[in-house]
Amino acid sequence: MSKELSTEEKIREAAKRVFVEKGFDGCSSREIAKEAGMNVALVNYYFCSKKQLFKLVFETVMEDFMMSTLEVFKRDLSLESKMRIFIEREYEFLTSHPDIPRFIISELARGDKFEFDPRPILEKIEATGVFEELTKAQKQGVIRKMDLTNLMILISANCQYPFVGKPLMKHLNKLDEDQYTELMMLQKQYVTEMLIGYLFIQKNK
Structure with a gap:
């Protein structure tokens, strides 16, 4: 059975997909949060900033x-x-x-x-x-x-x-x-x- 990703790991994986596709300037924290299936406040809680x-x-x-x-x-x-x-x-x-x-x-x-x-x-x-x-x-x-x-x-x-x-x-x-x-x-x-x-x-x- 595969280990379930933690919230922090899910955000990192989502951010990687979005950043690689769009670059830093081409996306927002809100897009990353949406990709991770979370709200933007949670992304900022774990990582402070984009x-x-x-x-x-x-x-x-x-x-x-x-x-x-x-x-x-x-x-x-x-x-x-x-x-x-x-x-x-x-x-x-x-x-x-x-x-x-x-x-x-x-x-x-x-x-x-x-x-x-x-x-x-x-x-x-x-x-x-x-x-x-x-x-x-x-x-x-x-x-x-x-x-x-x-x-x-x-x-x-x-x-x-x-x-x-x-x-x-x-x-x-x-x-x-x-x-x-x-x-x-x-x-x-x-x-x-x-x-x-x-x-x-x-x-x-």
Whole structure:
């Protein structure tokens, strides 16, 4: 039997659905309360303000997005195996949560209107050992040398754009949802082999 969500958890889940769909500026506390099946006074009682609730939701979404894929670097596998699983997990996560990248990008673009401290998440990412392992692999000549930020952009662009650009790609190619999902299965294979082939030096010899 599944555990029933507490009132606070119900509000968080409802807020996540509304914020991801409409963004901070596109919704009200009243809409969140309606989605949760509660009155707005109860939402404000638990979270004080829409801004505070949004902060909690955004930080949770960011952490879920990052850690769902990066946890693989804690495992006792070769770096190539980890990279393959990492890319596969990224596609799996984005297939289940296709609106998350657009939500994160659009909200961060609000600049100083939105307060977000990335340090707690960065510390958790660092604790997986990913940075240390990649740096060591570069020094040993296992993978191509490049700034880790460039490496992050390279992987993110190839994994996330098909989902960020989904509305455009569907429209230009006249694809329905099932056709696009099938296309993403192929894209995952192409991206995996392309990135592995480029990054791992022995693959190019």
